[in-house]
Amino acid sequence: MEGTKAERFYAHASTDEPARIREMLNISVGENIYGFGEKFSTFVKNGQTVEVWNNDGGTCSEQTYKSIPFYVSSRNYGVFVNHPENVTFEVASETVSKVAFSVQGERMEYFVMGGKTIADVLGVYTTLTGKPALPPAYTFGLWL
Numbered sequence: 001m002e003g004t005k006a007e008r009f010y011a012h013a014s015t016d017e018p019a020r021i022r023e024m025l026n027i028s029v030g031e032n033i034y035g036f037g038e039k040f041s042t043f044v045k046n047g048q049t050v051e052v053w054n055n056d057g058g059t060c061s062e063q064t065y066k067s068i069p070f071y072v073s074s075r076n077y078g079v080f081v082n083h084p085e086n087v088t089f090e091v092a093s094e095t096v097s098k099v100a101f102s103v104q105g106e107r108m109e110y111f112v113m114g115g116k117t118i119a120d121v122l123g124v125y126t127t128l129t130g131k132p133a134l135p136p137a138y139t140f141g142l143w144l
Contacts, residue, residue, distance in 0.1 A: 022102035023110065031075050033091045033099060034118075037068035045071065046092040053086040070125060071099070077114040078121040080128065 027033065033045045036052055052067040069081040071089070081087050083103045090100040101110070113124040126132070 018104050019106050020102050020104055021106065021108045022100055023108065024096065024098040024100040025079065025112075026098050027073065027092060028075065031073055033071050033073055035068070035071035035078075036089065037070075038066035045089075047094075048091050049093055050089040050091065051086065052081075052089065069101075072118050072121050074118075076116060076118060076121060077112060078118075078125055080111045080113070080125060082109045082111065 034043060036045065036050050039045075039050065041048060052069045054065055054067050069083060069087040069089075070078060071091075072078040079099070079101075081101055081103070083105075085104060088102050090096045092099065111128060113121055113128070115121040115124060
């Protein structure tokens with residue numbers, strides 16, 4: 001996660017488009033990125049552009065009910081973008097050799113957290129955002 005501020009961060013505004021802020025964090029060769037909540041794609045997110053926005057997309061869409069602007073790395077760190085609206089991530093795609101994320105607006109807050117294991121990182125994340133409650137037993141049945 002190196003690089004100068006000018007290389008990894010920019011803000012864009014014009015009269016035609018709303019302002020956007022984008023951040024780019026380096027990843028290492030062989031590093032894998034996982035996460036973003038419920039997604040109907042491969043487990044490793046490298047090479048993907050991921051839209052994080054909860055939406056009722058029906059059954060013929062990539063929209064999901066549990067998108068989370070949080071990812072973890074195989075190098076035992078995680079990044080959480082604390083933004084209430086759409087967040088776009090480009091993960092080591094054809095155009096970006098980093099993890100880039102952007103939001104519409106003039107402000108973006110994100111947290112980088114580390115640990116000895118991915119489980120440690122998830123512990124830090126849930127301490128920050130809140131630990132989930134155990135759902136009632138009946139919710140573990142058939143869902144259709």
